[in-house]
Amino acid sequence: MxxxxxxxxxxxxxxxxxxxxxxxxxxxxxxxxxxxxxxxxxxxxxxxxxxxxxxxxxxxxxxxxxxxxxxxxxxxxxxxxxxxxxxxxxxxxxxxxxxxxxxxxxxxxxxxxxxxxxxxxAPMAVLVRSADKLEPSMAELKGLVWGAAASTTGLPMITDTIAPTASTLIYDDNANIVEAMKAGQIDAALFDLPTALYLSAVVLDGGQVLGQFPANEATDLxxxxxxxxxxxxxxxxxxxxxxxxxxxxxxxxxxxxxxxxxxxxxxxx
Amino acid sequence: MLIAGGSTALVVLAIVMLVPLAPGWEGVKASFFSGEVFAKTFPKLLKAFLWDMAIFAWSVPLIFSLGLAIALARAVRSPALFPLRIFGAAYVDIFRGVPVVLVIYLVGFGIPGLGLPRPWNSPYIWGTVALVLTYSAYIAEVLRGGIESIHASQRAASICLGMSERDTMRYVILPQAIRRVIPANMNMLVALQKDVALLSFIGPVEILRQAGIFKSLLANFTPYVAAALIFLCVTVPATRYADYLMNRDRNARS
Structure with missing residues (x-):
């Protein structure tokens, strides 16, 4: 054979x-x-x-x-x-x-x-409310109030790369971030792109994925x-x-x- | 004195000698008591603790005002004001019966979700409201206990002297009642100082959250130990002060 x-x-x-x-x-x-x-x-x-x-x-x-x-x-x-x-x-x-x-x-x-x-x-992507009509530029991102989950790689990225003027609010999980976004307590949050697409399509009414950062194989897991x-x-x-x-x-x-x-x-x- | 000192020294010696003999001690030491991590994270933790202090500072007057109002509502005697008593009882039942964390979640996300504009939807504001709601229920009960501990004859006497119901409460009963429950209230304040950290669940980066962030970043639990030490620096003197007040009160009465 x-x-x-x-x-x-x-x-x-x-x-x-x-x-x-x-x-x-x-x-x-x-x-x-x-x-x-x-x-x-x-x-x-x-x-x-x-x-x-x-x-x-x-x-x-x-x-x-x-x-x-x-x-x-x-x-x-x-x-x-x-x-x-x-x-x-x-x-x-x-x-x-x-x-x-x-x-x-x-x-x-x-x-x-x-x-x-x-x-x-999967790169990091920015979830926002579409009603805010934001531009995907670094200058615009700096002026927003950010939220992130405590244990993700998103947090160092916010503090180091985006460095927003307002202090960042931290949550335990994605559901709380979405809730804070609905309540208007934060404007933007960082997720990996597939999660961001899912949250904007299914979980957050009026959500929009504003933009994505270049992927980084070392930090994006x-x-x-x-x-x-x-x-x-x-x-x-x-x-x-x-x-x-x-x-x-x-x-x-x-x-x-x-x-x-x-x-x-x-x-x- | 000699015996007490000797036995204490023996216990301390045993702990210091025995704990490092445990097989996992080296690992625990590295991840909980790393001097390097401690030095690196301590300044930022201390800065984050300022938020705890600030939230505590502005919560306390609100808690006592509301707590006193609820206690007075529960103490009214006029039949016409009976609804007030029911309200007071229901308020205490609800907010003393629900865990603080739940109140913080429900108030902290729920009320801003109604569509309040910035800055009125701030988690700092609504987190504070949640703490005030819960703790004023406790304080109200403590104060009511104080009010009821004043013997009924005092009230009868002041009415006989021609004071109004209102003045009796204001000038005769409350001054004694409040003084009597100071130690109990000090204990509530120590508990509040620790519960302020629960506000981190709805966003604010105070000391507990800052320590959690360091833990994720450095994969080391030393920041939690540092945070615990910072808390102790505030709560131990407060507890000792409450003890002192309690002793003074007891000595004055005996």
Missing amino acids: KTQLITTTLAVMLLAAPVFAQSCADGKTLTEGTLTIATGNPAYYPWVMDDAPESGKGYEAAVAYALAERMGFSASNVEWTRTSFDQAIQPGAKDFDLNIQQFSITEDRDKVVDFSISYYT DRFGMIMAEGNSLKECVDVALSSMKADGTLGGIEATWLQETTGVPLIK
């Missing part, structure tokens, strides 16, 4: 030499010559637009196609499948090569599945990685491709398109 597989692989390689010659993914995917990528069911804005990853629209869909290309798969050789969040991080065999649906890289999860290096670091089955030989290949996408700015470009322009959350300069 094994010999047969190797023979077939060799035969395919010889036949398709121009396409496969340099690919590091040879013989490591579920279906030879095809990269099977899983995403959520359904997949959400702004990660996948209109629940249609095949379109390549949305941050994760775009990253997936760019990554596949780096690994030597053309767009037509990318297959999509769906898994739930929990299914993906259970131990055992997988029916996907890669799973991309905003998995935060954590130590506990890393014990049962393999993570790629991060393809996204919420990083997203793609999931692979534990001990997968594909990991090295994926990591190399991802780091080259990071290095040449491909990833940054995709992020600007789908997580800054599409969401309407501009970068604060």
Whole structure:
């Protein structure tokens, strides 16, 4: 069986030499010559637009196609499948090569599945009331009354980077921050972008994510990685491709398109 | 005297000798008694403690005024003013029965949420209101106890002398009642001084919160120890003073 597989692989390689010659993914995917990528069911804005990853629209869909290309798969050789969040991080065999649906890289999860290096670091974003009609500029931010949770990385960022004139109010959790914002006791608060988007859409009526700061891998702790089955030989290949996408700015470009322009959350300069 | 001194020295010696023998002592020492962290955080903690002092200072007169008003409302005897007594009793029941933290949350977020403009929605203002509501209920009960401890014959006598109900309360009963409950009130003030720190739940960065921030930043609990020491510097003299007043009161009566 094994010999047969190797023979077939060799035969395919010889036949398709121009396409496969340099690919590091040879013989490591579920279906030879095809990269099977899983995403959520359904997949959400702004990660996948209109629940249609095949379109390549949305941050994760775009990253997936760019990554596949780096690994030597053309767009037509990318297959999509769906898994739930929990299914993906259970131990055992997988029916996907890669799973991309905003998995935060954590130590506990890393014990049962393999993570790629991060393809996204959630940056800090500013939540405000849309009724205040604020501008995403540093000068405007300095004049606001800020709130933050006591144990987050947001607090040093407020005191050091923004350095507001009024003293910052500190709360125990996000619900209290939102309550203080409703009561008008604070004007703005700092969260990681996914949390800020969620709070503005669901929790805080009339909330708006005013802008986002450039991500900092050293201090921003919420990083997203793609999931692979534990001990997968594909990991090295994926990591190399991802780091080259990071290095040449491909990833940054995709992020600007789908997580800054599409969401309407501009970068604060 | 000799025996008392000897046994105290023995107990202190035992603690100093034995505690460092515990297996976790080195770890505890590093995370609770780090001299370096103490020196680094102490000035900022002291500065944050000024907020506690300020909130305490402006709360006390408000608490005593409201507490006295409630106590008097509960002490009225005229049948026409019976609703006042009911109000006083309900007030005490509610605010003495609800934990301070809950009152602070409900008043501190709830009332500004009605849409008050700045600066009238400040957590400092509404946090103070919450403390005043709770503590005036306690103080009212203490004062009422004082008023009721004055023997009924004094009231009867002053009425016989032709004083009005109002003047009797003002010139005969209250001066004695208030003096009698000073020690109990001192205890309430010590408790209030500590509860001011609960205002940190609704935003203000006073000493407890500042210590919590340092704890997160430095992953070290020494700031809490420093904060505790700062509190003790204020509350111990206050407690000793209350003891002194209590003794003086007892000596004067015996």
